[in-house]
Amino acid sequence: MAVAAKQKTITSAPQKSSLAGTIPTKKLTKEQLFKTHEGHIKKQNATQTPNGPRAVKQPNLAEAYPASTKSIRDLEIISLSELSVETHHRGKGLIVKVVSPPYIGAGAVSIVEDQWGNVDKLAIYNQGDSAILSGVPEGCIVAIKEPYYVQNGAENDFMICVDHPSDVILLRFTDSIIPEPLRLGPLLKSAAEWRTAGDQAFLERDFPTSVFCYTEALEGLEDDSAKAPVYTKRAGVNLLLGRYDAAKSDALASRTGASTDWKAYYNAGRAAYSLCEYAISKSYFEEALKPNAKGAGGVQKEYERVLARVKEEEEGAYDFAAMHASLSPTSVHIDAGSFLRNTRVADSGFHGRGLFATHPLKAGDLVYVEKATLMPNQYDPARASAALYTLMVRQLCDNPSLADTVLKLFPGSDLLDRYKHTGLEGTIVDGVPIVDVFMIEGIRTTNCFSAPFLSTYDDTKPTYNSAARIMAAKGLWAHSSLMNHSCVPNTMRSFVGDMLICRATRDVQEGQELFQQYVPVKTLVDVRNREFEEGWGFECRCGLCEGERKSDGDKLKKKKEAMLSLEKFLDKKPSSNGKGTIVFPDATIRTVDRMMRQLEELHENEVYEALPRLTLVYPCNWLVDAHRAKKQWGKVVKYSLKVLRNFGFNAVPRDEDPAKLTVDWDPREIYTTSGEVSLMAVHVVASLKRLAEAYAALGHQELAERCVKAARFGYTMVTGFSEDVDALGQ
Numbered sequence: 001m002a003v004a005a006k007q008k009t010i011t012s013a014p015q016k017s018s019l020a021g022t023i024p025t026k027k028l029t030k031e032q033l034f035k036t037h038e039g040h041i042k043k044q045n046a047t048q049t050p051n052g053p054r055a056v057k058q059p060n061l062a063e064a065y066p067a068s069t070k071s072i073r074d075l076e077i078i079s080l081s082e083l084s085v086e087t088h089h090r091g092k093g094l095i096v097k098v099v100s101p102p103y104i105g106a107g108a109v110s111i112v113e114d115q116w117g118n119v120d121k122l123a124i125y126n127q128g129d130s131a132i133l134s135g136v137p138e139g140c141i142v143a144i145k146e147p148y149y150v151q152n153g154a155e156n157d158f159m160i161c162v163d164h165p166s167d168v169i170l171l172r173f174t175d176s177i178i179p180e181p182l183r184l185g186p187l188l189k190s191a192a193e194w195r196t197a198g199d200q201a202f203l204e205r206d207f208p209t210s211v212f213c214y215t216e217a218l219e220g221l222e223d224d225s226a227k228a229p230v231y232t233k234r235a236g237v238n239l240l241l242g243r244y245d246a247a248k249s250d251a252l253a254s255r256t257g258a259s260t261d262w263k264a265y266y267n268a269g270r271a272a273y274s275l276c277e278y279a280i281s282k283s284y285f286e287e288a289l290k291p292n293a294k295g296a297g298g299v300q301k302e303y304e305r306v307l308a309r310v311k312e313e314e315e316g317a318y319d320f321a322a323m324h325a326s327l328s329p330t331s332v333h334i335d336a337g338s339f340l341r342n343t344r345v346a347d348s349g350f351h352g353r354g355l356f357a358t359h360p361l362k363a364g365d366l367v368y369v370e371k372a373t374l375m376p377n378q379y380d381p382a383r384a385s386a387a388l389y390t391l392m393v394r395q396l397c398d399n400p401s402l403a404d405t406v407l408k409l410f411p412g413s414d415l416l417d418r419y420k421h422t423g424l425e426g427t428i429v430d431g432v433p434i435v436d437v438f439m440i441e442g443i444r445t446t447n448c449f450s451a452p453f454l455s456t457y458d459d460t461k462p463t464y465n466s467a468a469r470i471m472a473a474k475g476l477w478a479h480s481s482l483m484n485h486s487c488v489p490n491t492m493r494s495f496v497g498d499m500l501i502c503r504a505t506r507d508v509q510e511g512q513e514l515f516q517q518y519v520p521v522k523t524l525v526d527v528r529n530r531e532f533e534e535g536w537g538f539e540c541r542c543g544l545c546e547g548e549r550k551s552d553g554d555k556l557k558k559k560k561e562a563m564l565s566l567e568k569f570l571d572k573k574p575s576s577n578g579k580g581t582i583v584f585p586d587a588t589i590r591t592v593d594r595m596m597r598q599l600e601e602l603h604e605n606e607v608y609e610a611l612p613r614l615t616l617v618y619p620c621n622w623l624v625d626a627h628r629a630k631k632q633w634g635k636v637v638k639y640s641l642k643v644l645r646n647f648g649f650n651a652v653p654r655d656e657d658p659a660k661l662t663v664d665w666d667p668r669e670i671y672t673t674s675g676e677v678s679l680m681a682v683h684v685v686a687s688l689k690r691l692a693e694a695y696a697a698l699g700h701q702e703l704a705e706r707c708v709k710a711a712r713f714g715y716t717m718v719t720g721f722s723e724d725v726d727a728l729g730q
C-alpha cells in the first residue's frame with residue numbers, strides 16, 4: 001500500500017573536534033597531500049564500476065547550516081592558511097586553482113592551491129552530473145563562498161567541505177576577480193575557437209563542457225546574428241542535459257526575426273513542455289506553426305501532444321487503464337498533465353495552508369490528479385530516498401524555476417525551529433541559483449510520498465510477488481503536499497506510475513478542507529499520535545483522535561493489553577493442516593470470539609457509537625476468514641458487517657441475522673451516509689466482496705449483486721481507476 005514516507009533525519013549533533021574554532025598548527029604537507037590523493041585515485045581507477053550508482057552524501061540535519069547568499073565579489077578573500085576548524089567563515093571567500101584530478105566518492109575531492117602557494121583539500125558534494133564541478137577538472141579556478149573547514153578523520157588531515165552546490169562557483173578564465181598569480185589568461189583566443197571546442201565536446205558527448213565552451217563563445221561575440229546559431233546549439237545541448245529553463249531562454253534568444261525562427265519556438269516549446277508548462281509550450285508551438293514558418297511536420301505532432309496535456313489540465317479526462325497498460329519497470333513516468341482545478345490552496349485551521357474543495361464533490365469523484373513534480377525511477381527501498389534527494393538537488397540547480405514550486409513547501413517545524421531560513425533560496429547569485437541542501441532535505445522528509453511499484457492497483461493484488469510489494473519509489477507531488485492529515489480523511493490517494501490520483505471517499509461540500517492520511521494509521525490513538533509528533537511535529541485533532549481522547553485512560557490501557565494478547569494469540573494461529581490449507585479449529589474460533597467480545601466491551605458506547613474501532617478490525621477479519629473456510633455464511637455476514645462498522649461505516653444493517661435482513665439495503669450508501677469519521681481502505685472492499693459471496697450462498701442474490709457494485713465502486717477509490725475486484729483474489 002502506498003504511504004507517505006517519513007524518516008527522521010535530525011539526529012543528535014556530532015561531537016565537536018578539540019580543534020574546533022582554531023587554525024591547525026600542523027597540517028599534512030603538500031607532498032603528503034599529493035601522495036595520499038594519488039593513492040586514492042589509483043585505488044579508484046582499479047575498482048571503478050563505470051555505470052554504477054554514484055554514492056550520495058545524505059545531509060545530516062543536525063549539522064544544518066545555510067547556504068551562502070552573498071556574491072563572491074562581496075566577500076573578503078582569505079588564504080587557505082587562515083581557515084579554522086569546524087568554522088563557517090561567514091563574510092569570507094576563497095579563490096583557488098584545482099591542481100589535481102578529482103577522486104570521486106560521495107563527493108569530488110581535489111587538491112587546490114591559493115595565490116600564496118598554500119595547498120589544501122577540497123571536497124565538493126551534491127553537484128549534478130550536468131555540472132562541470134561534479135568532476136572538477138584540473139586547472140579550473142573556483143571560488144568557495146563562506147567556506148566550512150573540517151577535520152577529516154585522521155590526525156593533521158583537514159579539508160574544505162562544500163555541501164551546498166551554490167557555495168562553489170566555477171570562474172571563467174577571464175574573470176577579473178581571479179588574482180594575478182592564478183591567472184592563465186584565456187585558453188582559446190577567439191569566439192570561433194570556443195565554438196569549435198563546444199562542437200568537439202558535443203561530439204565527444206561531454207555536454208557540460210560543450211555548454212561551457214558555447215558560453216565562452218557567446219561572451220566573445222558582439223553581433224546578434226552571429227550569436228543566434230550559438231544560442232541554438234546551446235539550447236540543443238541544454239535540452240539534452242535536462243536544463244530546460246536555460247534551453248528555453250537560449251531558444252528564445254536565438255530568434256532573429258526571420259522565418260527560420262520556427263526552430264527557436266519549437267525548441268522553446270519542447271523545453272516548456274518538459275517543465276510541464278503546457279499552456280506556454282502550446283503558445284510556442286503555435287508560433288512555430290504560423291504560415292511563414294517551415295517546421296510543420298514535427299511541430300504539428302508536438303502541438304497535438306501539448307493540446308492533449310492542456311485538455312487534461314482543464315477537464316481531468318484521463319484514460320487510466322491505458323496509462324496503466326503503458327507501465328513497465330523502465331517506464332513509470334506518464335506523459336500526462338495535472339488536473340487540479342477542483343481544489344484551491346487556503347489557510348487551514350489545522351496548520352498553515354491546506355487544500356479546499358472549489359465545488360461540491362461526490363464520493364468517488366476525482367478530487368485531483370497530479371503528475372509527480374519529481375520522482376526518480378528507483379524503487380529499491382535502500383536507495384529510493386537518496387535518489388529523490390539527489391534529483392531534488394540536481395533539478396533545483398538545473399532548473400531554477402522549480403524553486404517556486406518546491407521551496408514553498410513546508411520543511412518541517414523541527415528544522416525551522418533551529419535553522420535560520422534566509423528566504424533567498426532559489427535566487428540567482430553569481431550566475432547560479434542558491435541551493436540549500438539542508439532545506440531540500442527538510443522538504444523531502446516532510447513532503448515526500450511513496451509510490452508502490454508500478455501502481456496501487458498492482459500493489460493490492462495478492463498475486464503480486466512479495467519482492468515487488470516492498471518496492472516503492474519516493475517522490476514529490478507539490479500540490480498534494482499542501483494537504484493536511486486526518487486519520488479519517490475525506491480523500492484517498494493512489495498511484496499509476498508517477499501519477500497521483502486523489503478521489504473523494506465521501507461527499508464533500510464546496511469550501512470544505514480536504515484531508516489525506518499521511519501513513520496508514522496505527523490502531524491506538526496514543527501510538528499513532530506519537531508517530532505524527534515524531535515524524536511531522538503535530539498532534540492530530542481529527543474526529544477519531546479527538547473522540548478517542550475522551551475515552552477513559554484506564555480503558556485505553558486495558559484496550560492496549562487486550563489487543564496485544566489477542567494479536568499474540570492470533571499470530572500463533574491459524575495453523576496449516578500440512579497440505580497448505582489453513583485450519584481453524586472450533587476451539588480457537590471460540591477463544592478469538594470471546595477475546596474479541598472482551599475487547600469490544602472496552603469500547604465505551606458513548607465514545608465509540610459513531611467512531612471506527614480500529615483495534616477490532618484485525619480479529620474481526622480473522623473471524624470472517626475462519627467462518628468462510630467452514631462455509632458458515634451467516635457468520636461471514638455477521639463479521640463482515642462488523643468489519644465495515646469497525647471502519648466507521650455505520651450505515652450497515654444492525655440485525656446480525658441475515659435471514660431477517662432488510663432486502664432493500666443498498667451497500668453503496670455506506671460511502672455517503674456514514675458521517676465524517678469513516679475510514680476507507682482496501683479491507684472495506686474485501687469485506688464487501690465477502691458479504692457478496694455469503695449473501696449469494698444464502699440465496700440473497702440481489703443483495704449480493706449490490707455488494708459487488710459497492711465493492712467495485714470502493715475499489716475505484718482505492719486504486720484510482722479499476723473496478724476489477726477479482727484482482728483482490730479469493
Ligand SMILES: C[S@@+](CC[C@H](N)C(=O)[O-])C[C@H]1O[C@@H](n2cnc3c(N)ncnc32)[C@H](O)[C@@H]1O
Pocket residue numbers: 348350351352353354409410412413446447481482483484485486535536537538539540541542
Ligand atoms: C506536508 S505539510 C502539509 C501542508 C502544511 N499545512 C503547509 O502549510 O504547507 C505537513 C505539515 O503540516 C502540518 N500538519 C499536517 N496535518 C496536520 C494536522 N492534522 N494538524 C496539525 N498540523 C498538521 C504538520 O506541521 C506537518 O509537518
